[in-house]
Amino acid sequence: MMMIPILTLLIMACGSTPTQPVKDTFAVTPSDTHSALSPAVKQYYANAIEPLYQSMLVRTGFNGSILLAKNGEIVFEDYRGMINFKTKEPITSSSVFHVASVSKTFTAMVVLKLMEEGKLSLDDAVEKYLPGFPYPGIHIRELLNHRSGLPKYDHFMSGTMSVATKVRTRRGKLVTRYRTVKSPVQLTGLATNEDVLQYMIRYLPAPEASPNRRYNYCNTNFAMLALIVEKITHTPFPEYMEEKVFKPLGMNHTYIFSIRDTADYIPSYTPSRRPYELEKLDCVYGDKNVYTNVRDLLLWDKALYDGKFLSQHSLDLAYTPYSNEKRGVKNYGLGWHLLVNPNEPVVPYHNGWWHGNNAVFKRLVADTATVIILGNKFNSNIWRAGKMSSVFTGRPDTTLLDDSGGGGQ
Numbered sequence: 001m002m003m004i005p006i007l008t009l010l011i012m013a014c015g016s017t018p019t020q021p022v023k024d025t026f027a028v029t030p031s032d033t034h035s036a037l038s039p040a041v042k043q044y045y046a047n048a049i050e051p052l053y054q055s056m057l058v059r060t061g062f063n064g065s066i067l068l069a070k071n072g073e074i075v076f077e078d079y080r081g082m083i084n085f086k087t088k089e090p091i092t093s094s095s096v097f098h099v100a101s102v103s104k105t106f107t108a109m110v111v112l113k114l115m116e117e118g119k120l121s122l123d124d125a126v127e128k129y130l131p132g133f134p135y136p137g138i139h140i141r142e143l144l145n146h147r148s149g150l151p152k153y154d155h156f157m158s159g160t161m162s163v164a165t166k167v168r169t170r171r172g173k174l175v176t177r178y179r180t181v182k183s184p185v186q187l188t189g190l191a192t193n194e195d196v197l198q199y200m201i202r203y204l205p206a207p208e209a210s211p212n213r214r215y216n217y218c219n220t221n222f223a224m225l226a227l228i229v230e231k232i233t234h235t236p237f238p239e240y241m242e243e244k245v246f247k248p249l250g251m252n253h254t255y256i257f258s259i260r261d262t263a264d265y266i267p268s269y270t271p272s273r274r275p276y277e278l279e280k281l282d283c284v285y286g287d288k289n290v291y292t293n294v295r296d297l298l299l300w301d302k303a304l305y306d307g308k309f310l311s312q313h314s315l316d317l318a319y320t321p322y323s324n325e326k327r328g329v330k331n332y333g334l335g336w337h338l339l340v341n342p343n344e345p346v347v348p349y350h351n352g353w354w355h356g357n358n359a360v361f362k363r364l365v366a367d368t369a370t371v372i373i374l375g376n377k378f379n380s381n382i383w384r385a386g387k388m389s390s391v392f393t394g395r396p397d398t399t400l401l402d403d404s405g406g407g408g409q
Contacts, residue, residue: 037073045075048391053078056385057373061271064375064382065091067294070392071368072302077294083266083376085273096253096291097374098268099359100352103256103290107222108144108335109304110229110245112314119232122317129228132201137211140228143221144334145322149209150220153196154281156205190259190283193227193237196220215323215332219287222335226286237285246296249303254292259283266291268356269377276355288354294372297361301370304363319348319365329399339399351383360386367392 049068053076057066063081067074082088083095114120120129122141127133135150142148199205200220208216226237233240238256246254255261262283267275283289292300303309310318321331321338331338336348345366352359360373360382369392375382387397 035071037071037075041070042073042075045070045391049076049388052385052388052391056381056388057379060379060381061377062375062379062381063091063269063377064097064373064379065093065095065294066374066385067298067370067372068388068391069298069301069370069372072298072305074298081377085269085275091376093295094253094293096255096266096293097359097376098257098266098288098354098357099290099292099297099361099374100288100354100357101219102297102350102352102359102361103286103288104222104335105350105361106241106245106290106300107225107229107286108318109310110241111140111144111225112310112318112334113244114229114232116311116314120228126224126228129231130197130224133197133224134201134204135207135211139211140225141322141334142212143225143228145332146215146217146221147212147322148218148221149207149211149213149216150218150224151200151205151207152218153199153220153223153284156203157191157196157199157281189280190262190278191280192259193223193230193284193286196223196284197227214325217332219284222287223284224286229286245309249299249308251292251296251299254290254296256285257283257289257291258285266376268354270356271378273377279355288352294374297372297374298370301361301363301372305365305368319346321346344395347389349386351386353378358382362386362389364389364392369393 045068053066058080065077065079067077069075077093079091079093079095081091083091111120115122120140122139122144124140125136126138126140126143127136135148138148138150143150208218229240230237235243236258238258238260241256245251257265262278265278265282267277269275304315318334318336319338320333321340322334323332329339329341331340333348335350337350339347339349341347345364347362347364349360349362351361356378357374357376358378358380359375360371362371364370369389371386371389373382373385390397
């Protein structure tokens, strides 16, 4: 009885178009998207997900944790492999992972929370909070939606940077030319967010675009947002997040990694199980450095669904596409990638990648369903497996991969 829907969904998740529409035996209407699931419905979803999980992840060497939920209830979860290959410690429901750019969803929502509290405006200039910030014309909104044009700190603090030179053409017009050079100072030790700001103030790496000219995914944006939160709250960003977000929501296994945590660094791994050592940019936060697990991420997901953290108005701002220069289904809101398919609800999500960690956090808001996949041994199939969301929608996900969480439209 279940074989036809499962096989059809498997075809859909692999990117092919089924020959006939999927008939979801337990389809829900908008009025019951928050209702409790019966055991039969839970079993249906579990049966549909299992073969996808096996083919898309288990057979490709998945080492991590996975959780899929509907109406806030877990319908599938599994924990596979080791959190530490040296000690052979297995991955369990308590194991935490670096979720990389999924961290941006927390930073963005906290900024919107401060907006609701009247402590900032999205139209505020960045230099209002960061004195000496050397790029005029950039507002908080442009940091959130990656339209600032800022240079990438993970480039200019890693050895290379672009510099601008004014030159005259044969007709006498003064134009700007860019060239890549070796960074004037090679970073030693572990960098902080303040180090990133001071480096930009002192050496002025060339911007990649004028403010609000185009979408350009850039980790520097969210490193600066974390500093702005610190300036406004007079509290270190990791402590503020713990006290105002993680603890109130019961996310007891979640924290932000900073220099104070280096003694307890949890390595991630290459596909051949080689561990990544602590590196000089590993203590910059806001753009990354949230460590959490799938169950805590489900609590974050629930808080956004039930309005515990932000108003619907603020969420609507976050899920609005701001980069429409190019046609396509991919866009970016405020701290969220967006899938914007014609005649379908917008799907906010974020992928992540840092060292051997990669992650998927996909929220099908209209279906009250969520896909969370975290891994600590690099496996690009984790991003592909985000298409398991088709189990909940009955529609194929045919979007191209947005691997790192950085991607674009």
